[in-house]
Amino acid sequence: MLDGGAHGGPDMPKTILVTGGTGYIAGEIIDQLLEAGHVVHTTVRDRRKSEDGLRDRFDVGAAKFKIFQADLMDDAGWAEANADCDAVAHVASPISTRTPRHEDEMIVPAREGTIRALRFAKQAGVRRFVQTSSVAAIAYGRDEKSYRVDESAWTDITHPDVTPYAKSKTIAERAARDWMFANGGTMEFVSVNPALVLGPIETPDFSPSVVAMKQVLDGSMPMAPDLGFGVVDLRDCADLHVRCLMEPGLANERFIASGRFMKLIEIADVLRARLPAEHTKKVPKRVMPNWMVKAIALVNPGLRSIMNELGKTRDLDTSHARDELGWETRPVEETIVDCAQSLISHGVVKL
Ligand code: NAP
16 A cells, blocks of 8 residues: 555545546546545536436445546646545546547647646645556557557557547556656556456446447447457556555656457457347447458448558567556456446336
8 A cells, every 4th residue: 555645544534536537437437436535536527417426326425426527628626636645546537439630639639638737736746646548658559469468568640540539548548657757756656557448337438438339239240340459447447546656666657557369359349248148239249351441441431440450469468567566457257247247227228
């Protein structure tokens, strides 16, 4: 555990700010921190819109769970949110399935929001700052079809295939590390770099990361494009964040959070093998030939950003988190089934 801090010795509860409390990953981190007895602060963009839902979900009282309104692009509210905090998990950042009109719609809030969060954390005397970065900052912008990467790699944002989202995550993490080098003082910085996060959703207001799972289930994908992702369970991803918030001696560390690399057709196979047949009637049984994806992309611009991802395999080396932090991941089948069942039970997928 982080020793000392505003709330005393190594085994004492801490006060932690988790930014973007309405989010999929942030919600699970908040859950695990409250469960462990910590006091949690969170930021939301619009308190009036979000407070009731968050208080219903985290029913621990206002002394243990405090909600502050703060936008990534505005200083208002950040000093109050950081007050008395020992550590920060900076999770909020733009993420979308829609390609923005201009890449700066993602890059600017990601970079400026991260620097703003760092600046106010430092001013408040926060000791540990954990940034939710992404494998999008590590493993993209390469021509090889199949490769293995670890935390020493960085996405090449000059590569033409790199999406605005991957640029935003790479630029934000680099900016954070540069800012820390120049201004960080004794505050410690760690990044968690998750792969595709899947797992149970708690509200119908789900993250873009589960959209592919929704499409596999609801028939919008009659055949599965030859696409794959490292998959990490939401609960394991949050657990790695909590370890990074608490463990001593992690300054400047970087941890990939991923389980197994899965092609969409493998995810479909798991669903068919493990869910009741009436839930998998629309799940694809075949891989869509790449020529067909390319033909559809001519009339569906949304598919163009995946064209260069077809057929790629990325082996993400997670030995650092496992060896250094004792981090473990559950079987990917459990992640896939829990995600699918929650999408069905929340009515996100209509069968
Ligand atoms: P999410 O559910 O969409 O959460 C994103 C959060 O960021 C929301 O709380 C959102 O607030 C907040 N946000 C966005 N723009 C903001 C702004 N201008 N000011 C304040 N808050 C803002 O997505 P998620 O999947 O949990 O992702 C959370 C983080 O994990 C992101 O940094 C993402 O890049 C990273 N990540 C996600 C995955 C994944 O597969 N999900 C993988 C790797 C990394 P609103 O509710 O107000 O929109």
